Amino acid sequence: MTLKKTFPKILWLIISSSIFFIILYFALFYYTKKAEKQVYNNSVEQFENEVNKLLEVNSKPILVAINNDTNWDEFVSFIKTKDAHWYNETIGNELNIYEADYLGAYDADKKFIIRTPTPKIKTLDFIPQQEMDLLDKKGINRFYMKIPEGFVEVTGAAIHPSNDPLKNKTPTSGYFFAVRLMDQQFLKNLEKLTSSEIQLMDSNQILPGEKNKIHSLFDLKDSEGRFVGALLFKRNFDVYFENTTNLLYVIIVAFFINLLVNLIYTRRLVYYPLDLVRRALETGNRKAIRELKKTTGEFSYIGNLFEENSNQKIELINAKIKAEESDRLKSSFLANLSHEIRTPMNAINGFTELIINTDVNETEKLEYLNVIEKSGKNLVSIIDDLIEMSKIDSNQIIPNYATVNLESCVNELYETIKITIKNKAIDFKLIKSNKPAEFNIITDDIKLKQVIINLLTNAIKFTDQGEVTFGYEIDEANELINFTVRDTGLGIDEDHHKNIFDRFKRVDSDISVKVGGLGLGLAISKAYVELLGGTISLSSKVGEGSVFYFSIPLKYAKVEHIVVKQVNTIETNKSEEQVILIAEDDNINFLLFQKMMQNTNFKIIRAINGREAVDICLNNPNIDLVLMDIKMPLMDGFEALEQILPMRPTLPIIAQTAYSSSDDKLKIEEAGFTDYITKPLNRERLFELIDKYLYKEKRHET
The missing domain is CATH 3.40.50.2300 (Response regulator)
Structure with a gap:
């Protein structure tokens, strides 16, 4: 009787326990699917946002360049004169700046004037008139269309005088378009930028249901907003839930094992992982996620899922911060560039107008002309730095090695710079090396001189009084030449040391604003030193001054004898006047x-x-x-x-x-x-x- 009474209870316990675990299974299945859907949706949303942001960043240089060119008075004059020589010398050489395959200009009557294509685009005139009608209202626009060579991205802008930056006060003078062919190279660059596979489609299609990929579809629309094609972006999605359907068998086996062995294991195998899942879902607790990954079975997959989701959120936040920082730096640089160019231009234009339109004596005129000359040199220096930085970025700079007398090189720099700072209360010294170079060395002397000049100019600029010294030492053991540039100027706060060699970054202070500059000198110096195979660093404290160190490889040019050939003089019949x-x-x-x-x-x-x-x-x-x-x-x-x-x-x-x-x-x-x-x-x-x-x-x- 006892057995009969007990058996139904045991049977009921087994059945109830089975029902409980079946319910638990479906609960887990539900939470798993819910988490899977949430992660997938988050990944798709993040991917779409990233694609749109990167496409915007990819097209921003063209928008900036075309906005600058179409707000140019000389461009307005070109539309009237149609001077092909001017166009080819200025606008026609800017294909690399625009990174475009076609540049074209139209007059105010929307008639084609001239184009500058690469060999990729043969079509002469393909810009629709309705796009130019739209530019009369919008000023600038980007759209897509299909030409015989394939799909193209077209960026157009209305041409206006520089005194009408909003492009709405005067009638449009003409139109200018920059076109990029969306060929295999374009898609390859875009794939590298977005870290995804890209497929160009010419019709509306249903997104393919690929199991391990996420998709983003970017519609290509013409100037009237009509669909002309699409870019399909695909990226691997490596979160799988294939074992979910097998979880029931595992749970049933685990139930009987736990029931027969020890009910205590229920807490360890079920309750604890579920608690970790709950904590991960509710608070995103990273410790709970790590512990969840250490568990076995489906809970480990869930832990991976939560970790992937958490990492993607962090990546999204970092990408957003990086994009915002990039936009801020670009905006700051453009504002700084505008200020640095307009400052000397204001002096040049202002003092020139004073000389022309006012009655000034010879002393004042000489003073004004000196200001104009100095401002012109400052403007040329700014432009030279921009061009040099652009060449460095495009890997156009290569070292030109030659035989250099190092001692003569540094002495020449010392004598040259000493003359230029004679009006400053600075003790400028060349520290003689304890062991001068035994032979001539092999290096690029032009770039070496430029690095030293940049560092000395920087030191002199931020030292009103005190001492500026430079020199070098030969390190035979490590085959290095170690240069040092030291000053007793303002010094640099330690917080700025890590960014001091970054381009377009300056230490914000009243002195920095006063002395001006784009902040490219140290960036160019670092690029040159690394180009020569060396390294550069600094040590500085506010109020005590700065010391810049850089090293380049020591390579001797050992020669036994140099033969100097005599130059034969040639008699020439000179006229009385030269x-x-x-x-x-x-x-x-x-x-x-x-x-x-x-x-x-x-x-x-x-x-x-x-x-x-x-x-x-x-x-x-x-x-x-x-x-x-x-x-x-x-x-x-x-x-x-x-x-x-x-x-x-x-x-x-x-x-x-x-x-x-x-x-x-x-x-x-x-x-x-x-x-x-x-x-x-x-x-x-x-x-x-x-x-x-x-x-x-x-x-x-x-």
Whole structure:
């Protein structure tokens, strides 16, 4: 009887326990599916937001560039004059800046004027008129369309004068479009940017139901908002729940084992993991998630799921912070750039207007002209830094190694800089090395000098009084040359040390604002040092000054003997007056040369292009010196030099160029030019070169 009474109870216990575990199973199944759906939806939403944000970032440089160009008075003038030469020299060279495959301009009547394509796009004129009608209202717009070459992304803007930045006060002067072909290279770059697979579709399709992937569909719409295609983004989604259907068998077996062995295990195998799940769901407790991952069975998968979800949220937050920081830096840099350019331009325009429109005496006029000259040099320095940083970013800078006398190099820098700071109360010293370089070294002396000049300029800029020193030491054991630049200036707060070499970042202070600059000098220096295979660092305290250290590899150029060959003097029949040929196509630049030389006895001859310069040199033996512009129509300065040198090997030919980077200067020297002078022209430098080469033979003869 007892057994009979007990058996139904045991049977009922088994049945009730089974029902309980079945209910538990479905509860777990429900929570698992719910968590799976939540994570999947969160992943899809995050992926879509990330794709949209990255597409916006990808197109932002074009929007900034096209907005700048279409708010340009010279562009407005071009629409009226349709001067193809101006367009090709300015806008037509900006394909790399826009990272575009096609640039096109239209006049106010929406008629095609000119285009600049890459070989990828053959179609001549394909911009719809309704897009230009839309630009009359919006000012700037981006849309997509399909041309014979494929899908293209088109960014267009209405052209207005610079005094109408809102593009709504004056009638539209014309239209300008930048086009990118969405070819395989475009998609490949976009895949790299978004870390996903991309498929270009030309019709509305239902998203494929791939088990282990998440999708985002970005519609491509034309200027009227109509669907023309779509970009399908796919990314792996590695959270699986395939074992969920097998959980019932595990639970049933576990039930009988727990029932027969020890009911205490119920707490450890069921209650505790469920409590971890609850805590993870309610509070996102990371400790609970870690413990959940350590459990067995489906709970471990749930732990992985929660951890993946948590990591994705953190990544999303970090991506958002990074994007906001990037936008802030870009906005700060653009504002700083605008300020730094407008400051010297304001001085140039303001003092020029005073000289022209007011009655000033000679003393005031000289003072104003000195301000204009200084502002012009500041403006050129800003532009040079921007160009150099752009070349560094695009990997166009390579070291040009040569044999360098290190001791002469640092002495030359010391003497040059010492002259420029004679009006400052600074004790400027060159610290002699205890062990100078035993032989000449192999390095890029131009980039080495630029690094030292940047660091010294920075030290002098932030030191009103005190001491600035620099020098080097040879480390034979580690095969390094260690340079040190030390100052007793303001110093740098330790919080800023980690960002001091980042581009576009300056230490915010009253002195920084006063001395100006874009904050590119130290970034360029760091890039050059690393290009030479070295490292750079600093040590600084506020109020005590700063010390910058950098090292480059020590490579000796050991030579036994240098043979200097004698140069044979060539007798030439010189005319009574010295004849200078100026090859310059720009009338204003030629006028500047004339004004600079108007009080001399030189006879000036002009060539307006490279071909004419060659003819004059070959047909006129009385030419004593040539000032050759690098960029000219019909034939540039390099081509003209190649034709003149074989016939007139002793004729001094000085390049005049607007290019100022070290690589451009090296290219000019390697081409065979006697020397070079950069624009803007410096009168003292011009006459120094003329005196050096025009009277070279005369001094040799005497």
